[in-house]
Amino acid sequence: MTKRLFVKGNEAVAMGALEAGCRYYFGYPITPQSDVPEYIARHLPALGGQFIQAESEIASINMLLGAAACGARAMTSSSSPGISLKQEGISYMAGSECPGLIVNVCRSGPGLGGIDASQADYFQAVKGGGHGGYHIIVLAPDSVQEMYDLAMLAFDLSDRYRIPAMLLADAVIGQMKEGLVAHKYVPPADLAEKTWALTEKCNSGKRKVVKSLRLGDGEMEAHNNNLHARYAEMAQREVRYEGLHLDDAELVLTAFGSCARIAKTALRLAREQGMKVGMLRPVTLFPFPAAPLREHCATARKVLCFELNNGQMVDDVRLALPDKEVAFYGRAPGAGSLPTPEEFLAQIRTHYEA
Amino acid sequence: MNTQMKQVFSRPDSLKDVQTHFCPGCQHGTIHRLVAEAMDHFAIKDKTIGIASVGCSVFLYDYFDIDVIEAPHGRAPAVATGAKRVHPERVVFAYQGDGDLAAIGTSEIIHAANRGEQLTIIFVNNTTYGMTGGQMAPTTLPGQVTSTSPTGRDVASQGYPMKMAELIGSLDGCSYSARVAVDSPKHVIQAAKAMRKAFEVQINGAGFAFLEVLSTCPTNWGMSPLAANKRVGEEMIPYFPLGTYKDNSAV
Numbered sequence: 003m004t005k006r007l008f009v010k011g012n013e014a015v016a017m018g019a020l021e022a023g024c025r026y027y028f029g030y031p032i033t034p035q036s037d038v039p040e041y042i043a044r045h046l047p048a049l050g051g052q053f054i055q056a057e058s059e060i061a062s063i064n065m066l067l068g069a070a071a072c073g074a075r076a077m078t079s080s081s082s083p084g085i086s087l088k089q090e091g092i093s094y095m096a097g098s099e100c101p102g103l104i105v106n107v108c109r110s111g112p113g114l115g116g117i118d119a120s121q122a123d124y125f126q127a128v129k130g131g132g133h134g135g136y137h138i139i140v141l142a143p144d145s146v147q148e149m150y151d152l153a154m155l156a157f158d159l160s161d162r163y164r165i166p167a168m169l170l171a172d173a174v175i176g177q178m179k180e181g182l183v184a185h186k187y188v189p190p191a192d193l194a195e196k197t198w199a200l201t202e203k204c205n206s207g208k209r210k211v212v213k214s215l216r217l218g219d220g221e222m223e224a225h226n227n228n229l230h231a232r233y234a235e236m237a238q239r240e241v242r243y244e245g246l247h248l249d250d251a252e253l254v255l256t257a258f259g260s261c262a263r264i265a266k267t268a269l270r271l272a273r274e275q276g277m278k279v280g281m282l283r284p285v286t287l288f289p290f291p292a293a294p295l296r297e298h299c300a301t302a303r304k305v306l307c308f309e310l311n312n313g314q315m316v317d318d319v320r321l322a323l324p325d326k327e328v329a330f331y332g333r334a335p336g337a338g339s340l341p342t343p344e345e346f347l348a349q350i351r352t353h354y355e356a
Numbered sequence: 357m358n359t360q361m362k363q364v365f366s367r368p369d370s371l372k373d374v375q376t377h378f379c380p381g382c383q384h385g386t387i388h389r390l391v392a393e394a395m396d397h398f399a400i401k402d403k404t405i406g407i408a409s410v411g412c413s414v415f416l417y418d419y420f421d422i423d424v425i426e427a428p429h430g431r432a433p434a435v436a437t438g439a440k441r442v443h444p445e446r447v448v449f450a451y452q453g454d455g456d457l458a459a460i461g462t463s464e465i466i467h468a469a470n471r472g473e474q475l476t477i478i479f480v481n482n483t484t485y486g487m488t489g490g491q492m493a494p495t496t497l498p499g500q501v502t503s504t505s506p507t508g509r510d511v512a513s514q515g516y517p518m519k520m521a522e523l524i525g526s527l528d529g530c531s532y533s534a535r536v537a538v539d540s541p542k543h544v545i546q547a548a549k550a551m552r553k554a555f556e557v558q559i560n561g562a563g564f565a566f567l568e569v570l571s572t573c574p575t576n577w578g579m580s581p582l583a584a585n586k587r588v589g590e591e592m593i594p595y596f597p598l599g600t601y602k603d604n605s606a607v
């Protein structure tokens with residue numbers, strides 16, 4: 003399986019999910035992610051799985067809840083307006099500790115917005131999205147290869163912590179074609195059996211109840227404390243990021259997803275021009291790589307955060323670096339207005355020289 | 357005298373030996389019993405998955421001795437779909453009120469029925485939102501006073517009661533649809549039979565089964581249990597006729 007393929011990001015995420023053992027998909031069409039259900043509709047039946055085009059995003063997330071409660075690896079995918087509709091179900095999944103994969107090939111907003119690349123849903127993804135003060139795992143691929151790899155990681159993390167996982171991509175990452183090495187999925191050795199889930203066989207003896215309602219004295223508070231303890235554990239053990247030229251960097255760039263691709267080109271151009279610039283790209287947006295950021299920025303003069311929105315992740319960068327100067331540059335692009343590397347380079351020069 | 361008396365009536369095995377939280381005269385308890393008797397009849401409690409909806413019946417995991425998944429308000433048929441697709445050999449039923457199924461959850465119930473999902477749906481129509489304090493439901497009768505229709509449901513501005521058994525029965529994907537009541541011994545016997553049928557359809561792999569059960573909410577109707585029971589026969593059954601609306605289950 004080490005053959006090199008040339009595929010779209012949306013196909014890669016579907017391939018990665020199926021390779022990771024996902025056998026149930028529930029979704030509703032929306033641009034720019036429809037190639038995900040289309041790929042899965044073609045390939046899942048042969049694998050003995052089930053594909054349902056549901057009547058809405060609300061129904062699909064609740065089908066995912068039912069499948070997850072029954073112990074299956076299952077997923078849904080959508081784009082921003084559809085993800086908004088799923089938020090109640092995601093909150094129930096978080097509350098009833100159901101793992102599962104939610105792919106958001108984000109588009110520009112608000113409202114019906116546009117179908118082009120945007121990172122406007124960062125807050126919605128990492129700050130909980132629905133009601134009730136929970137978080138989900140959020141991974142941000144910046145290439146077709148990572149769409150594949152992170153789909154697998156998302157299932158593993160989600161199962162390990164019993165927390166739903168989201169892959170936050172956008173129209174650029176979902177629609178572009180790149181090389182992909184479709185390697186085999188190897189389940190982590192420490193992944194425990196889902197003893198909490200409803201099993202396929204008759205249940206003789208111990209009944210299983212998957213629920214989020216907690217009315218007993220102190221029950222809700224204890225549950226929230228338990229969830230937040232797991233978030234803290236993930237922050238210790240599961241942060242992932244990519245570091246570039248961080249050793250001697252005077253200016254550290256931060257960016258995720260498609261924006262990081264633009265920033266990487268700008269970084270290369272800056273290095274060619276002799277500027278000591280580095281970059282830290284969060285791969286896990288939740289848990290956020292705050293500790294590595296602090297470590298790698300210790301000797302830097304300044305941090306510059308690029309985003310395809312009006313400034314969202316920069317809040318988390320500033321929280322991680324309370325004593326550093328953190329600048330922001332970003333736009334919420336619409337059709338035909340994606341920033342260029344040269345535009346980012348000009349910002350790098352300004353902040354580097356200031 | 358024969359001291360070996362035969363026990364002819366007891367708690368169904370599928371019900372736990374606990375007290376319910378239902379108000380006096382509420383027929384949710386009777387309907388729970390009928391569901392449990394049907395499970396006992398087919399000896400399926402160990403393989404049944406119940407989907408709890410949001411309403412006064414949300415605690416069914418405390419009452420039925422089965423596996424349960426709790427669904428968000430109105431979404432039980434979608435959660436049930438996910439569960440049944442993963443474990444097709446298990447028996448999956450959802451138990452939903454009229455606010456849950458006929459208002460916020462109309463989309464999910466119609467499409468689950470239309471896909472012909474192998475599910476059993478128990479729909480409890482008490483013409484009001486019990487749990488939230490007696491607001492108007494899609495099934496509230498014309499002129500019925502509720503806390504949000506204080507001068508009585510005005511069909512000109514608030515529309516008509518929805519006849520779900522007829523509506524669901526009209527879908528090609530639905531195999532069985534019926535409406536029953538539990539206000540008299542005769543009706544309870546008919547309801548018990550229909551309940552078995554609603555499970556049998558799924559057990560035989562014959563498709564989607566929908567059973568509407570007319571029920572009381574004495575607390576929010578502002579009636580005594582007896583008066584509430586009487587209202588079922590006098591006001592509800594004339595608007596919501598009992599009967600079988602669809603039966604394509606014969607194989």
Ligand SMILES: Cc1ncc(C[n+]2csc(CCOP(=O)(O)OP(=O)(O)O)c2C)c(N)n1
Pocket residue numbers: 410411412413429452453454455456457480482484485486487488493
């Ligand atoms: C999204 C959402 N909206 C509203 C509610 C509040 N709510 C709880 S139960 C209920 C209606 C219950 O009525 P019904 O389905 O008729 O069941 P009953 O209590 O009468 O058995 C409502 C509106 C909720 N829990 N979730």
Ligand code: SF4
Pocket residue numbers: 377378379381382383384412482486487572573574575576
């Ligand atoms: S409020 Fe109504 S529906 Fe709810 S338990 Fe009481 S009588 Fe039954």
